[in-house]
Amino acid sequence: MKTSNEIWKDRLNRKLPPQLAEEIDTFETEIELRRQGKMDEVIFAETRLRRGAYGQRYDNGQRHDGKETRTLAYDTNKNTKGVNTVWDAPGMLRIKIPYGGMNIEQLEVIAELAEEYSDGIGHITTRQDFQLHFIHIDDTPTIMRRLAAVNITTREACGNSVRNITGCPYAGVCPDEKFDITPYADALTHFLLGHPDAQNFGRKVKPSFSGCAQHACGLAAMHDLAYTAETRMVDGKEQRGFCFVVGGGLGAVPFQAKVFDEFLPMEEMLPIAQAIAKVFSRHGEKKNRSKARMKFLVKQWGIDKFKEEVLAERAKLQHDPRWTEFISRVEDNVEKPLKPPSDLPSIIIGEKLNQWIKTNVRPQRQPGYSTVTVALPLGDLTADQLRSLTDILREFTTGTIRTTVEQNFVIRWISNSDIPAVYDALSRAGIGSAGACNILDIVTCPGTDTCKLGISSSRGLSAQLRKQLDEKCFKLDEAIQNLHVKVSGCFNSCGQHHIADIGFYGVNRTVNGFQVPHFQVVLGGQWENNAGSYGMPIIAIASKRIPDALDRITNYYLRLRETDESFLTFIKRIGKAAIRQELHSLTQNAPTYEQDPTYYTDWSDPREYSTGDIGRGECAGEVVSAYQFAMTDAERMVFEAQIHLDENDAQNAGNEAYAAMLKSAKAIVQMKYDDVSNDADEIVEEFRERYYDTKLFFDPFAGGKFASYFFAAHDNASQAYTEESARHTIEEAQLFVEAIHACYNRLRQEGLS
Amino acid sequence: MQLQHVNIKMFVDGSLDVDPGKFINIFHAWIRDSALDGLLIDVADYRHVPAGPGVMLIGLEGDYNLDNTGDRWGLRYNRKAEVEGNNEDRFRQAIQATATACLLLEETLATEGPLKFSRQEFELCINDRAHAPNTSATLSACQPEIKTFVSQLLGHEDFTIDHDPAPRGLFRLTIKSAKPFDLAKLV
Ligand code: SF4
Numbered sequence: 001m002k003t004s005n006e007i008w009k010d011r012l013n014r015k016l017p018p019q020l021a022e023e024i025d026t027f028e029t030e031i032e033l034r035r036q037g038k039m040d041e042v043i044f045a046e047t048r049l050r051r052g053a054y055g056q057r058y059d060n061g062q063r064h065d066g067k068e069t070r071t072l073a074y075d076t077n078k079n080t081k082g083v084n085t086v087w088d089a090p091g092m093l094r095i096k097i098p099y100g101g102m103n104i105e106q107l108e109v110i111a112e113l114a115e116e117y118s119d120g121i122g123h124i125t126t127r128q129d130f131q132l133h134f135i136h137i138d139d140t141p142t143i144m145r146r147l148a149a150v151n152i153t154t155r156e157a158c159g160n161s162v163r164n165i166t167g168c169p170y171a172g173v174c175p176d177e178k179f180d181i182t183p184y185a186d187a188l189t190h191f192l193l194g195h196p197d198a199q200n201f202g203r204k205v206k207p208s209f210s211g212c213a214q215h216a217c218g219l220a221a222m223h224d225l226a227y228t229a230e231t232r233m234v235d236g237k238e239q240r241g242f243c244f245v246v247g248g249g250l251g252a253v254p255f256q257a258k259v260f261d262e263f264l265p266m267e268e269m270l271p272i273a274q275a276i277a278k279v280f281s282r283h284g285e286k287k288n289r290s291k292a293r294m295k296f297l298v299k300q301w302g303i304d305k306f307k308e309e310v311l312a313e314r315a316k317l318q319h320d321p322r323w324t325e326f327i328s329r330v331e332d333n334v335e336k337p338l339k340p341p342s343d344l345p346s347i348i349i350g351e352k353l354n355q356w357i358k359t360n361v362r363p364q365r366q367p368g369y370s371t372v373t374v375a376l377p378l379g380d381l382t383a384d385q386l387r388s389l390t391d392i393l394r395e396f397t398t399g400t401i402r403t404t405v406e407q408n409f410v411i412r413w414i415s416n417s418d419i420p421a422v423y424d425a426l427s428r429a430g431i432g433s434a435g436a437c438n439i440l441d442i443v444t445c446p447g448t449d450t451c452k453l454g455i456s457s458s459r460g461l462s463a464q465l466r467k468q469l470d471e472k473c474f475k476l477d478e479a480i481q482n483l484h485v486k487v488s489g490c491f492n493s494c495g496q497h498h499i500a501d502i503g504f505y506g507v508n509r510t511v512n513g514f515q516v517p518h519f520q521v522v523l524g525g526q527w528e529n530n531a532g533s534y535g536m537p538i539i540a541i542a543s544k545r546i547p548d549a550l551d552r553i554t555n556y557y558l559r560l561r562e563t564d565e566s567f568l569t570f571i572k573r574i575g576k577a578a579i580r581q582e583l584h585s586l587t588q589n590a591p592t593y594e595q596d597p598t599y600y601t602d603w604s605d606p607r608e609y610s611t612g613d614i615g616r617g618e619c620a621g622e623v624v625s626a627y628q629f630a631m632t633d634a635e636r637m638v639f640e641a642q643i644h645l646d647e648n649d650a651q652n653a654g655n656e657a658y659a660a661m662l663k664s665a666k667a668i669v670q671m672k673y674d675d676v677s678n679d680a681d682e683i684v685e686e687f688r689e690r691y692y693d694t695k696l697f698f699d700p701f702a703g704g705k706f707a708s709y710f711f712a713a714h715d716n717a718s719q720a721y722t723e724e725s726a727r728h729t730i731e732e733a734q735l736f737v738e739a740i741h742a743c744y745n746r747l748r749q750e751g752l753s
Numbered sequence: 754m755q756l757q758h759v760n761i762k763m764f765v766d767g768s769l770d771v772d773p774g775k776f777i778n779i780f781h782a783w784i785r786d787s788a789l790d791g792l793l794i795d796v797a798d799y800r801h802v803p804a805g806p807g808v809m810l811i812g813l814e815g816d817y818n819l820d821n822t823g824d825r826w827g828l829r830y831n832r833k834a835e836v837e838g839n840n841e842d843r844f845r846q847a848i849q850a851t852a853t854a855c856l857l858l859e860e861t862l863a864t865e866g867p868l869k870f871s872r873q874e875f876e877l878c879i880n881d882r883a884h885a886p887n888t889s890a891t892l893s894a895c896q897p898e899i900k901t902f903v904s905q906l907l908g909h910e911d912f913t914i915d916h917d918p919a920p921r922g923l924f925r926l927t928i929k930s931a932k933p934f935d936l937a938k939l940v
Contacts, residue, residue, distance in 0.1 A: 003757040003835045004883035011883070058795060065785040073792050074813070088813060090794065108921060115923065116758075116880055119797055119816065120806045133797075134811050136833070377801040384804065384822065387921055430803030449797065463801045604798040606778045 001136040012145045020148040027051050028141040037079050045082030050161055052094045052154030053140050056450045059089035066607030081137050090134040094157035098189040099167030100128035100403035104390045105150045111386035113143055124379040126496055127164045128403040133450050160201045162192045167209040168217035169402035169410040173364040177211025178229035185209040187326035191270050200281040202292035220530035221256045222248045224294040230263050241265040247298025250493035253731040254534045255295040258303040270323045275314040290705035338398045341368020342417035353423050355474055356434040372411045373436035378444055378459055379407030388429030406443055439483045440473045447489025453701050454489035456506025456517040456543050460603025462487050468547050480554045484527045498534040499525045501567045507540050507738050511590045515745055517543040517602040517609045523571050536642050538576045544599050545586045556582050630667035634660045634737050641730045654721030657733035658713045664740040684714045697743045706739035754894050755884055756840045759847035762876040763855050764827040766869040773800050776819045780810040817854050828855050844902045852939035872933035878925040885924040892916050907934050
């Protein structure tokens with residue numbers, strides 16, 4: 001779309017490292033080949049994904065405008081850039097920022113790109129990446145060249161590849177770390193990027209690094225590969241290594257990573273990663289995307305067999321000097337301060353500054369210095385703000401900064417006496433908000449704003465919650481201020497709702513014949529201890545009532561908590577049933593459409609929430625109510641399964657979850673075949689024949705994935721459940737029930753029910 | 754010098770007395786009704802970003818937004834697609850698109866706002882650093898052309914053109930007319 005693309009190519013290609021220039025030229029050629037129809041659309045789609053060029057909502061050329069689904073008038077003579085993906089439709093570009101480390105030059109280039117090619121906003125993701133939205137595919141090679149000129153790549157930012165390697169933003173300055181993980185994260189990044197053994201995965205691989213086990217910075221438990229710094233004494237000398245865990249992941253069904261090695265010496269970090277890549281390439285699922293993450297291989301094999309296979313592979317690897325070369329350089333790029341250490345002024349004047357210091361400033365390990373968190377609303381900032389940030393870095397630091405998984409920036413090495421001046425400069429730039437990492441600092445995925453899979457508006461909800469909390473946050477009890485809230489637009493958990501104190505993820509429901517955006521309320525997750533535990537959904541509430549739900553939960557906690565009781569302990573003590581009861585009335589007495597049409601819309605979006613006009617045919621009345629009745633039962637059963645699990649009754653938990661799946665499958669089968677019996681085999685058979693084989697149940701994006709959960713639960717109906725397998729069955733039952741809802745809504749819209 | 758990707762911002766006259774949230778509804782309606790030329794795709798809400806792009810109407814050929822950059826509200830049009838012809842054609846296209854949207858907004862909000870755009874001041878910028886780096890050389894090269902265009906547009910020469918020299922910014926000019934201009938005549 002830009003007319004200057006050739007100018008940039010001429011200007012930059014000679015300046016780029018030859019390999020990078022060649023890679024981008026190749027991608028440009030692939031774009032041309034696809035444009036001419038000489039490259040298959042599926043292959044081109046994976047190619048662009050591996051270059052970070054991702055799809056965006058409505059890129060199939062269809063959009064519901066609140067009344068009906070309309071075709072957007074794109075030029076239909078052009079080839080697609082993927083299956084059902086219109087060439088000219090705006091897309092997203094994900095920019096990898098390994099361990100979040102950036103410098104001034106890089107920030108300034110991202111500011112320019114946001115301004116010239118995107119919507120003026122740089123967005124930080126929950127994996128420390130940057131994302132630019134509304135990008136035209138034809139501009140992507142130029143953007144990549146401009147990024148490559150400052151040593152940034154988008155390569156393998158998306159697609160079935162090793163994704164951005166995340167790391168503690170406090171690495172090197174944290175008082176609690178064992179050692180600075182930066183050079184190790186850097187070494188793994190460079191080793192795996194484009195590595196031939198890491199090009200044939202069935203799904204993505206997400207690695208992370210943490211400096212310690214107790215804080216949340218690396219979120220080790222939710223990663224495919226996670227390295228937590230460890231030391232041990234050998235012959236009186238300190239040896240560095242990592243507690244290495246594998247097979248974790250959030251997504252629809254979250255898994256806690258398993259310990260591969262309590263102490264992986266740093267010499268083994270790269271060869272073991274390479275061996276895992278080979279094993280995962282060879283044995284990981286390729287056909288069924290929903291079972292293709294590493295967590296499923298680890299689950300299927302068990303950690304002992306997984307480790308055995310990896311070690312056998314490791315033994316066969318040809319020696320690569322890069323495995324250890326980096327070790328002699330680990331001290332080379334240690335960050336230094338610009339200014340000498342100093343003390344914070346003994347009297348700090350101004351309430352806002354004091355609040356900001358309390359929430360956004362942390363002392364470093366090095367006396368006289370602090371880190372400063374720049375809290376960004378929803379991870380967004382403007383090009384001007386990025387440039388202001390670089391001015392601040394120039395004035396107060398040697399020019400480096402880190403992005404965080406909480407979608408913020410951390411500035412390091414601020415000499416303490418400069419803290420008020422840094423605050424003033426940030427405030428002038430509009431990025432001096434207090435509340436970093438507290439209840440105000442809501443983490444959110446893109447949701448329905450730009451994500452093709454979004455069900456509810458996570459960003460709209462987060463903005464609304466922020467607005468609501470902004471007015472009162474610092475007047476709230478400290479226990480409430482310290483809670484973490486995270487929001488995902490769907491079950492895929494990009495907003496990391498499983499590890500929040502209070503998480504929300506988008507679902508939809510039919511109310512009074514209309515679709516209504518809802519969020520599941522997820523409780524019981526833990527952010528600390530590297531994502532120490534995962535929460536589970538307890539109740540679905542209409543999007544517009546979620547602010548009330550948050551108020552109720554926090555007030556309930558305040559009312560009933562015991563002295564110094566943490567939120568997680570409180571949830572465990574009080575029980576999810578009681579909290580569900582506290583929230584229950586929010587699911588009742590929905591206004592009719594006539595009374596309050598806004599109830600039937602999402603936050604920041606006045607369109608009636610729907611993908612088509614929903615009829616309210618009287619002839620379907622009876623069946624619908626029978627269906628809804630059965631589905632209410634199924635949801636209750638999933639919830640009761642959780643209660644069993646909380647009471648350490650894994651067997652009943654698993655059985656109840658399976659029964660909930662049967663109940664909901666029967667409910668939808670009855671839409672077509674009223675006489676179906678209660679016999680499990682018959683329900684499964686009828687469901688398979690009527691909804692699975694016909695693909696009526698298939699989600700446009702997830703396909704038949706959720707049905708496979710149901711079939712597997714049925715096949716294993718007589719199994720003995722462990723705590724872990726029961727937990728997974730509950731998660732799967734929840735998703736299956738949601739998918740039945742979604743299927744029902746789709747069929748109603750299409751008039752097929 | 755080819756000045757593609759022209760960006761025009763018409764400032765709100767005085768303070769913005771309309772809730773920016775209202776523009777979300779208006780922009781969605783514009784998409785539904787195909788109220789403007791070109792393909793309109795989606796609405797992006799950035800009200801949470803201080804001094805940011807506010808509420809955006811994303812288009813294929815160009816974006817419109819109720820913009821608060823520099824802490825000053827206005828309606829910005831950002832031309833993304835190539836405009837054929839000469840630079841005057843490009844300036845004119847962007848001015849027309851912006852003025853059309855401004856008039857439509859004024860009309861839509863006449864009873865609730867009201868909303869009024871300035872008739873004496875607007876910003877012109879080139880959203881492309883390769884075509885127009887923000888240097889004095891760019892200013893010298895394109896000032897005569899811009900002056901001629903603005904005097905034709907306003908029908909007089911009683912105006913000033915201020916250049917924002919911020920080295921890392923876009924090439925950006927603020928045009929102030931001594932006499933009010935008729936927005937409808939810019940369309
Ligand atoms: S959680 Fe769902 S809506 Fe949010 S970004 Fe991920 S896939 Fe999209």
